[in-house]
Amino acid sequence: MENLAGIFINSVFAGNILLAYFLGMCSFVAISKNIETAAGLGFAVIFVLTVTAPVNWLIFQFLLAPGALAWAGLPNVDLSFLKFITFIAVIAAMVQAIEMIIDRFSASLYAGLGVFLPLIAVNCAILGVSLFMVERNYDFMETVVYGFGAGVGWFMAIVAMAAIRIKLRYADSPRGLEGYGLTMIVTGLMAMAFMMFSGMAG
Amino acid sequence: MIRRIETFLLAMIDRQRKHFSENGKLARLHPLFEATESFLFIPAIRSQKQPFIRDSLDLKRFMSIVILALMPPFLFGIYNVGLQSLAASGGEPAGFIPAVTLGLWIVMPIVMVSYAVGLFWEILFASIRRHPISEGFLVTGLLFPLTLPPTIPLWQVAVGISFGVVIGKEIFGGTGRNIFNPALTARAFIFFAYPAQMSGDAVWVAVRDTSGTVIDAVTGATPLAITALAPTFDTIESMLHASGYTLSVMFTGLYPGSVGSTSALCCLLGAVMLVAMGVASYRIMLGGIMGVLLTGLLMNLLAGPDSMPWLAVNPIYHLVAGGFAFGITYMATDPVTAPGLDGSRWIYGFLIGALTVMIRVLNPAFPEGVMLSILFMNIFASLLDYIGIRMRFAKRVPNV
Numbered sequence: 001m002e003n004l005a006g007i008f009i010n011s012v013f014a015g016n017i018l019l020a021y022f023l024g025m026c027s028f029v030a031i032s033k034n035i036e037t038a039a040g041l042g043f044a045v046i047f048v049l050t051v052t053a054p055v056n057w058l059i060f061q062f063l064l065a066p067g068a069l070a071w072a073g074l075p076n077v078d079l080s081f082l083k084f085i086t087f088i089a090v091i092a093a094m095v096q097a098i099e100m101i102i103d104r105f106s107a108s109l110y111a112g113l114g115v116f117l118p119l120i121a122v123n124c125a126i127l128g129v130s131l132f133m134v135e136r137n138y139d140f141m142e143t144v145v146y147g148f149g150a151g152v153g154w155f156m157a158i159v160a161m162a163a164i165r166i167k168l169r170y171a172d173s174p175r176g177l178e179g180y181g182l183t184m185i186v187t188g189l190m191a192m193a194f195m196m197f198s199g200m201a202g
Numbered sequence: 203m204i205r206r207i208e209t210f211l212l213a214m215i216d217r218q219r220k221h222f223s224e225n226g227k228l229a230r231l232h233p234l235f236e237a238t239e240s241f242l243f244i245p246a247i248r249s250q251k252q253p254f255i256r257d258s259l260d261l262k263r264f265m266s267i268v269i270l271a272l273m274p275p276f277l278f279g280i281y282n283v284g285l286q287s288l289a290a291s292g293g294e295p296a297g298f299i300p301a302v303t304l305g306l307w308i309v310m311p312i313v314m315v316s317y318a319v320g321l322f323w324e325i326l327f328a329s330i331r332r333h334p335i336s337e338g339f340l341v342t343g344l345l346f347p348l349t350l351p352p353t354i355p356l357w358q359v360a361v362g363i364s365f366g367v368v369i370g371k372e373i374f375g376g377t378g379r380n381i382f383n384p385a386l387t388a389r390a391f392i393f394f395a396y397p398a399q400m401s402g403d404a405v406w407v408a409v410r411d412t413s414g415t416v417i418d419a420v421t422g423a424t425p426l427a428i429t430a431l432a433p434t435f436d437t438i439e440s441m442l443h444a445s446g447y448t449l450s451v452m453f454t455g456l457y458p459g460s461v462g463s464t465s466a467l468c469c470l471l472g473a474v475m476l477v478a479m480g481v482a483s484y485r486i487m488l489g490g491i492m493g494v495l496l497t498g499l500l501m502n503l504l505a506g507p508d509s510m511p512w513l514a515v516n517p518i519y520h521l522v523a524g525g526f527a528f529g530i531t532y533m534a535t536d537p538v539t540a541p542g543l544d545g546s547r548w549i550y551g552f553l554i555g556a557l558t559v560m561i562r563v564l565n566p567a568f569p570e571g572v573m574l575s576i577l578f579m580n581i582f583a584s585l586l587d588y589i590g591i592r593m594r595f596a597k598r599v600p601n602v
Contacts (some may be wrong), residue, residue: 104276168381172374172375173374176332182374185373189382193382196571
C-alpha cells in the first residue's frame with residue numbers, strides 16, 4: 001500500500017510526466033489557452049492513461065515479454081520488439097472509443113478539443129507511460145496507479161498552465177517570444193519549481 | 203543648504219530634460235532619466251485630467267515601503283555575518299563594531315553586484331523596449347542577496363540576478379506582468395545550477411584573512427543542516443539544543459545561515475511594518491503560519507519511534523528555522539505573483555506553509571523548502587484566483 005502511494009505521489013510530482021520528462025508537450029502548449037478545454041483534455045488524458053497502461057501491461061506480460069508465450073507452449077519466443085507497434089495500436093483504439101463517447105455526451109467539449117482529441121493517440125505522454133511501465137518492471141496494480149498518477153500530473157500541469165495564460169494576456173513580451181515562446185519558457189520555470197520534489201522518498 | 207542642493211539638482215535635471223525628450227539625442231534612455239528624476243523628486247509631469255486618486259499608493263511608494271521593511275533583516279544580517287565570521291576565526295567574543303565592519307565588508311559586495319548587474323539588464327530592456335524603469339527592481343535586487351550564503355562567489359550572484367531579471371521578469375514585459383517572483387527565480391536557478399556553493403555545511407560562514415580575501419569557508423552548520431547529521435540524539439530538539447540552537451537563539455537569528463534570512467524576529471518586525479502600511483497581505487502570512495503549524499502537528503501524529511526524526515519536531519521550530527519567516531514575509535506576499543482574492547490568499551499561504559514543512563520533513567535532498575514552495579505556489583496562484591472567481595459567480599443570484 002505504501003509502495004502504491006509512493007508511486008502515485010512520485011508520478012504526480014517528482015516524476016511528473018510533463019514537467020520532469022517533457023512528454024506530451026504539443027497538446028499541452030496548444031490546448032492550454034482556455035481552462036475549460038484544458039481541463040477537458042486533462043480528464044481525457046487521465047482516462048486514456050488509466051485504461052491503456054494496464055491493458056498494455058496485460059498484453060506485454062502475456063504476449064510480448066521474453067518467455068511470455070510459455071502458456072502457449074512457446075517458452076523461447078521473444079516478441080518484445082513488437083511492443084511499440086502494439087502499444088500504439090491499443091492507444092489508438094482506446095482514443096477512438098473515447099472520441100465517440102465524448103461526441104455522444106458532450107458536444108461542446110468535443111468541439112473544444114477538436115483535432116487534439118484524436119491527437120491524444122500520438123500524445124507522447126501516453127506511449128511514454130506504457131514504455132516506462134515496462135522499463136520499471138511494475139506489477140499490475142502498480143501500473144494502474146502509475147497510469148492514473150501520470151494522468152493526474154499531466155492534468156495538473158495543463159490546468160495550471162491554462163490559468164497562467166490568463167495572466168499572460170497582460171504580458172508584453174519581446175516580439176518573437178510572444179505566444180508559444182513565452183509558453184515554453186513558463187513551462188521551463190514550472191519544471192524548475194517542480195524540481196523541489198526530486199529526491200523525495202518513493 | 204539643503205535648499206541649495208535641491209535647486210542645483212532641479213536645475214541640472216531640467217537642463218538635461220531636452221536630451222531625453224522625444225526628439226532628443228538620448229531619447230532611448232528616457233526611462234533612465236525618468237527613474238532618476240522620480241527617485242529624487244515628484245515628477246514634473248502630472249496628470250491633467252480627472253479622476254485624481256486621493257491617496258496614491260503608487261508603485262514607487264509601495265516598493266519604498268518594502269525596502270524599508272527589508273532594513274531590519276538586512277542590517278541584522280550584516281551584523282550576524284560579521285559576528286559568525288569572527289567567531290569562526292577563533293579568539294575572544296567579538297565586539298559590535300568589528301562585527302559590523304566585517305559584515306559590511308562581506309555583504310556589501312554581494313548586494314552591490316546584485317544591484318549593478320540587475321540594473322544593467324533593467325536599463326537595457328527599458329531603453330530598447332521603451333518601458334519605464336520600475337522601482338520593483340530595487341526590491342528584487344535586495345531580496346536576492348539576502349537569501350544567499352555569505353560565501354557565494356560574486357560571479358554567481360551576477361549570473362543569478364541576470365537570470366532572475368531577464369527570464370523571471372523582463373521577458374514578460376517588466377514589473378507587474380511576471381508569473382514567478384524574480385528574486386526566487388534567481389535563487390532557485392543558482393540553487394540548482396551551483397549546488398556546491400548553495401548548500402551543505404561549508405558555505406554559511408565567510409572567513410577572511412587580513413588582506414580581505416576569502417581564505418576558505420569553514421564549517422558552520424545551520425540548524426537545518428545539523429538535523430541532517432547522524433541521528434544519535436533522540437529528538438531534533440535535543441540535537442539542536444546540544445549545538446546551542448535553542449528556540450530563542452533561532453528566533454533572534456544569531457546563527458550561521460544565509461545573509462539576511464536567519465532572524466525570525468527581524469522578519470516579524472518587517473511583517474508588522476508591511477501589514478500596518480497596507481502593503482503586504484496578512485492573510486498570506488497568517489495562512490502560511492497556520493499551514494506550518496497544522497502540517498507540523500499532523501507530522502507529529504505520524505511520528506513513530508523509528509520514523510524519520512523530523513516527523514516528531516515541535517511545529518514551533520518549523521516557524522523559526524531556516525528561511526520560512528523571511529520567505530513568508532517578503533516573498534510570498536509579492537503582490538504580483540500572489541493571488542489577488544482574499545480567499546485565495548488564505549489558501550495560497552496555507553499551502554506554502556504546508557509544503558515547506560512537507561519538504562523539510564519528507565525530502566532528504568533539500569533541508570530547506572520554503573523558497574521552492576513559494577515558487578511552486580506561484581504556478582498555482584492564477585488558478586486559485588480563477589477558482590475563487592468561479593465560486594463567487596456560483597454564489598451570485600442570477601439576474602432575472
